[in-house]
Every structure is written in C-alpha cells, then in structure tokens.
Amino acid sequence: MTTARQPRPVVLLRPVPGTSAIHELWAGTKILVVLGFSALLAFYPDWLPLALVAIGIGIAIRLAHISRGALPTVPRWLWILLLIGAVTAALGGGTPELHLGSYDIAFGGLLKFLRATVVAVVLLALGMLVSWTTNVADVAPAVVKLGRPLKAFRIPVDDWAVALALSLRAFPMLLDEFRLLYAARRLRPRPVLTSRRARRRRWAIEMVDLMAAGITVALRRADEMGDAITARGGTGLISAAPSGPRRADWVVLTISAVVIVGSVVLQATVLAGI
Incomplete structure (x- = not known):
C-alpha cells in the first residue's frame, strides 16, 4: 500500500x-x-x-x-x-x-x-x-542604516523600519494561525444542502465566520506582541542593534x-x- x-x-x-x-x-x-x-x-x-x-x-x-x-x-x-x-x-x-x-x-x-x-x-x-x-531581527537595523541619509529630509526611517520588522515577524505567525483555522473548518461536519441557494448562503456564512475568527486571532497576536515588546524595552530596541557591512x-x-x-x-x- x-x-x-x-x-x-x-x-x-x-x-x-x-x-x-x-x-x-x-x-x-x-x-x-x-x-x-x-x-x-x-x-x-x-x-x-x-x-x-x-x-x-x-x-x-x-x-x-x-x-x-x-x-x-x-x-x-x-x-x-x-x-x-x-x-x-x-x-x-x-x-x-x-x-x-x-x-x-x-x-x-x-x-x-x-x-x-x-x-x-x-x-x-x-x-x-x-x-x-x-534573520528577521536583522532587517530593521539594516533598513535604518540604509535610510540614514533620508533623515536629513525628516523622513521617519526608524518608525518605518520598526513597522517593517513587526510586519515580517507577524506574517509567519498569522499564516500558521490561518492554516490552523482552515484545518479546523474542514473538520467540521458539513450539512446536507439540496438547493444551490442554500449552498451559496452557507458558503457566505462560513467565509464571514472565518474572517471574524482571523481578525480575532490577529488582534490577540498583536496584543501579545505588544506586551512582549514593552517588557523588552520598547520598539526603539528593534532598530537600535549595531549593523553594518563587512569585507x-x-x-x-x-x-x-x-x-x-x-x-x-x-x-x-x-x-x-x-
């Protein structure tokens, strides 16, 4: 087999x-x-x-x-x-x-x-x-280093670098969460629907439920990440690591x-x- x-x-x-x-x-x-x-x-x-x-x-x-x-x-x-x-x-x-x-x-x-x-x-x-x-943690300091000339024009390079770093960190976690939600949805028993209108209505309801669950998971992850960043000293430390090219x-x-x-x-x- x-x-x-x-x-x-x-x-x-x-x-x-x-x-x-x-x-x-x-x-x-x-x-x-x-x-x-x-x-x-x-x-x-x-x-x-x-x-x-x-x-x-x-x-x-x-x-x-x-x-x-x-x-x-x-x-x-x-x-x-x-x-x-x-x-x-x-x-x-x-x-x-x-x-x-x-x-x-x-x-x-x-x-x-x-x-x-x-x-x-x-x-x-x-x-x-x-x-x-x-490593995702090395991206923000590199962006700050590369964007240092833009600070003369009062462009918030540090804030952009922190936002980019947080987005890169959150993307894999949210992707895993959505895969888990989709797997849980597939394990639910499917009702027997005879009409096409009932199937379309059921599909729309499931999509709304899935989106609501995804938003809830994203907010929970954001709250946990915010607490972790605050405990480690704030967002300034994300882009403050020493970074630079070598030979x-x-x-x-x-x-x-x-x-x-x-x-x-x-x-x-x-x-x-x-």
Missing part, C-alpha cells in the same frame, strides 16, 4: 537551519542586491540579464546549502494555468518564425510568455533565497554591480547591434 506524498508548504521569513557565507552576509547587502537585480530585470528583461542573475542565484543557493526539501510543492493547477497561458501566447504569433514547407510557425508570443515566466521565477527565487538566509559584503556588492553594469552595457552595445 502506497501513501500519497504530502505537498510541501511555502515557508518564508524563516531562515533554514545551519550557517553559511550567505547567512553571514549583512541584511542590508541582501536588500541592495535584491533591489539592484529587480531594477535590472524591470528595465532589461532579456535573456542575457536573466541568465547572469539566474547563475548568481544558483551559486548563492549552493553556498547557502539550501536543500530541495525547502522548496514548496508546485500545485497542479498552476502547471495547468501555465500551459493555458503558453498556448494562448503562442497563438499571438510574431517573430521569429519557422518555415516548414508552405507552413509558417511563429514563436514570438510563446518566447515572450516564457521570458515573462522566467523573470517571475528568478525574482521569486531571489526573494526566497533572502528569506531563507536572513564579504563589499565583495558581494562589487560582484552584483559588475553583473548589473555588464548586462546593461552588453544590452546597449553588443546585442543591440545584432
């Missing part, structure tokens, strides 16, 4: 166990790399920048010792949506075209869809890598800058003339 393999859920904002060179990097370095690569792929979403960024992410994943067990299971409905999207995009045509006798097959729409999909996957992998190798961080920032500048130069000169 074989048992069905349980799908692996999405686990974010929780570092994987262990340590590595990527784990030891400053949180501000990872934030700058994410912003730089995101801007690069936003303005130049072509295959060469995608390949360079993907290679860099692959090397970082190997250095961080991220196992396959950390990857979530891709649901079947997502593969179906991607297949439908690929078929729909292929019908759009466009260059390049493949000539087979009297038939012309256009791959322009399909290639654009594949490129957009790869961009989404690469950015998602980059965000997940940062999530798996960064390894400058090396990573230099490599990332070289990749970004090299991609832009190649796109503007070599590939533009082809």
Whole structure:
C-alpha cells in the first residue's frame, strides 16, 4: 500500500537551519542586491540579464546549502494555468518564425510568455533565497542604516523600519494561525444542502465566520506582541542593534554591480547591434 506524498508548504521569513557565507552576509547587502537585480530585470528583461542573475542565484543557493526539501510543492493547477497561458501566447504569433514547407510557425508570443515566466521565477527565487538566509531581527537595523541619509529630509526611517520588522515577524505567525483555522473548518461536519441557494448562503456564512475568527486571532497576536515588546524595552530596541557591512559584503556588492553594469552595457552595445 502506497501513501500519497504530502505537498510541501511555502515557508518564508524563516531562515533554514545551519550557517553559511550567505547567512553571514549583512541584511542590508541582501536588500541592495535584491533591489539592484529587480531594477535590472524591470528595465532589461532579456535573456542575457536573466541568465547572469539566474547563475548568481544558483551559486548563492549552493553556498547557502539550501536543500530541495525547502522548496514548496508546485500545485497542479498552476502547471495547468501555465500551459493555458503558453498556448494562448503562442497563438499571438510574431517573430521569429519557422518555415516548414508552405507552413509558417511563429514563436514570438510563446518566447515572450516564457521570458515573462522566467523573470517571475528568478525574482521569486531571489526573494526566497533572502528569506531563507536572513534573520528577521536583522532587517530593521539594516533598513535604518540604509535610510540614514533620508533623515536629513525628516523622513521617519526608524518608525518605518520598526513597522517593517513587526510586519515580517507577524506574517509567519498569522499564516500558521490561518492554516490552523482552515484545518479546523474542514473538520467540521458539513450539512446536507439540496438547493444551490442554500449552498451559496452557507458558503457566505462560513467565509464571514472565518474572517471574524482571523481578525480575532490577529488582534490577540498583536496584543501579545505588544506586551512582549514593552517588557523588552520598547520598539526603539528593534532598530537600535549595531549593523553594518563587512569585507564579504563589499565583495558581494562589487560582484552584483559588475553583473548589473555588464548586462546593461552588453544590452546597449553588443546585442543591440545584432
């Protein structure tokens, strides 16, 4: 007798166990790399920048010792949506075209869809890598360090950093609470409803109950977190921890800058003339 393999859920904002060179990097370095690569792929979403960024992410994943067990299971409905999207995009045509006798097959729409999909996957992998190798407590001090020049314009960088840190801390807890509520809802006996109107009414009532329970859980968690922060000295300590780049961080920032500048130069000169 074989048992069905349980799908692996999405686990974010929780570092994987262990340590590595990527784990030891400053949180501000990872934030700058994410912003730089995101801007690069936003303005130049072509295959060469995608390949360079993907290679860099692959090397970082190997250095961080991220196992396959950390990857979530891709649901079947997502593969179906991607297949439908690929078929729909292929019908759009466009260059390049493949000539087979009297038939012309256009791959322009399909290639654009594949490129957009790869961009989404690469950015998602980059965000997940940062999530798996960064402690949430290190984010607020890094944001304060990076946003220090904005204080000259009287921008409340410290308050923004504290709000960001609290949001990142609360997200995993609320996600677990909502999963527990959903599991409890599925264990409730389902009434036998014969009419479609009764089923719709029952579904609306259950959604309202679930939302009310979720709001209650969120308020309870917020009250507990507020008491814990007050007992530890207030919100000022969240962003007051010493934080700054080290030698390894400058090396990573230099490599990332070289990749970004090299991609832009190649796109503007070599590939533009082809």
